């Protein structure tokens with residue numbers, strides 16, 4: 001594989017963080033000698049069960065926590081350097097947005113913090129609100145938003161400065177499958193425009209769908225890292241994919257393969273993903289004009305975000321269609337596919353690693369950083385439903 005000549009956007013070398021107790025005794029080794037490299041223009045996934053050290057690693061990358069030892073560099077600088085911070089967008093795991101500000105006021109506030117001039121700011125705010133599907137409810141206080149809507153405004157806030165590097169901590173938490181797909185499409189579009197994305201999640205499907213490379217953490221350490229293909233390829237199985245076969249053709253195929261000495265040949269019908277089935281069902285229901293209360297559709301991607309950065313490395317344009325595009329297009333139906341699977345050995349090393357991680361992990365609740373002071377939550381109003389109706 002060709003090595004990327006551009007310097008990495010994130011470098012962690014032997015990065016460690018130990019939390020101390022009141023008596024300054026080591027209490028938790030949250031991150032333990034982590035080596036990571038995130039290259040320009042790639043989507044890198046940081047995976048791991050609860051308490052594995054993902055958020056602590058991210059906080060050190062953002063300069064919010066001091067490493068106990070090791071080194072971290074962001075965009076070639078210390079993460080505390082303001083020039084690095086100016087080019088960084090961050091969506092935290094928990095929403096720290098001001099509950100009594102509306103979506104528009106929130107983006108105004110962050111836009112001003114970055115010193116973005118008024119015209120550019122207003123232009124960006126309009127585009128971002130449309131992009132995340134909140135333009136119709138932009139004047140309502142964020143405290144009244146649903147979880148998914150709060151993620152959307154959080155994402156818009158992370159993009160207001162048109163960052164080079166975007167750090168997303170659990171971006172799809174609280175989102176339904178449509179919102180999740182939209183966020184994944186957005187991440188792919190941002191990558192196409194040359195942005196670098198560090199995506200932290202324990203939703204394996206999300207990471208598998210959008211990342212180029214990923215690292216799996218457990219107990220503060222990176223246990224496995226590589227491209228999705230490297231990590232997921234089964235060395236013990238070959239799949240031959242063809243159009244749907246009749247039962248007669250299936251028998252002939254098996255006989256032909258077995259006559260060549262292949263063993264454990266099996267044929268099964270190709271499967272679509274549950275996500276595809278779900279989105280198809282929604283598209284059909286929408287086409288039939290079925291009314292429902294649910295999350296809204298996101299709009300087009302803000303153009304200021306999709307102008308390719310000059311230093312974008314090897315981002316490949318044009319591969320991802322948005323869900324919205326899918327929803328309005330009549331896709332030609334592909335013929336059903338069947339897979340001819342030739343299995344040789346049974347063990348599945350990579351699946352085993354993941355299941356071991358899940359089994360062995362004692363569920364440790366991370367201690368949350370103190371939240372900024374905020375007033376009591378306003379009572380949830382039934383009006384939220386009408387917001388959702390509006391969105392659809």
Ligand SMILES: Nc1ncnc2c1ncn2[C@@H]1O[C@H](COP(=O)(O)OP(=O)(O)OP(=O)(O)O)[C@@H](O)[C@H]1O
Pocket residue numbers: 019028029030048049050051052053054055056057093202364365366367368369
């Ligand atoms: N401020 C803190 N003080 C003490 N221990 C902490 C602190 N923050 C995190 N930890 C501990 O460090 C370990 C790693 O936590 P971290 O939040 O990085 O995990 P995570 O992988 O992000 O988990 P999750 O998926 O639940 O968000 C946990 O054992 C957690 O309890």
